[in-house]
Amino acid sequence: MIKLYGVPQSRAMRALWMLEELGLSYEIVKVNFATGDTRKPEYLRINPNGHIPALQDGDLVIWESMAINLYLARKYDKGLWPKTVEAEGRTFQWSFWAMTEAEEPLITAIVNRLFLAEAQRDEKKVADAAERFKKPLAVLDSALAGRPYLIGEAFTVADLNVCSVVSLASMVGFDLSGAPNVQAWLGRCLARPALARAQSA
């Protein structure tokens, strides 16, 4: 049985969403970043970085949320894995892009709005992050012009990975009104029944 280490209220939600898309049996091993579980020696043996999620599938232990999803989508292909090498390239591109270009400003804003103790929060960092997020948002909006999904006509792992990052914008109320293609695409991705199942897992 596949084991997913983490809690749903974290980046582990991305992997949960993928597991549900693929209809796989899995067990959630509760490791909570908020209570110090990620620093315990037994968890550091699973992920020496001390982060969730991590996934165990047979002898394989794999961490990094995007890598977990790329692995699952390819291994247990149910149509979410791209069909050509070129489309694979684009899938890697968008997954790495989500982590390197889009995620940081979103996480900075979430941490400073919601996670830090009141006295440590910094609204200036939130405003700066909102400004910096405009660039990747515009890139994504133009990539989605005239197309329903990032790769071809159907929802794939690339959409899941990017949506799981970009949709964090709603947690901090970032303005997406200048990105109508992103808004429409988010609506399509977030309506996936598998996501609703993951959210109630």
Ligand SMILES: N[C@@H](CCC(=O)N[C@@H](CS)C(=O)NCC(=O)O)C(=O)O
């Ligand atoms: N790049 C990693 C980041 C994972 C990460 O930072 N997860 C957070 C929870 S959302 C965490 O485990 N934080 C605990 C800590 O840093 O101690 C991924 O995408 O899997």
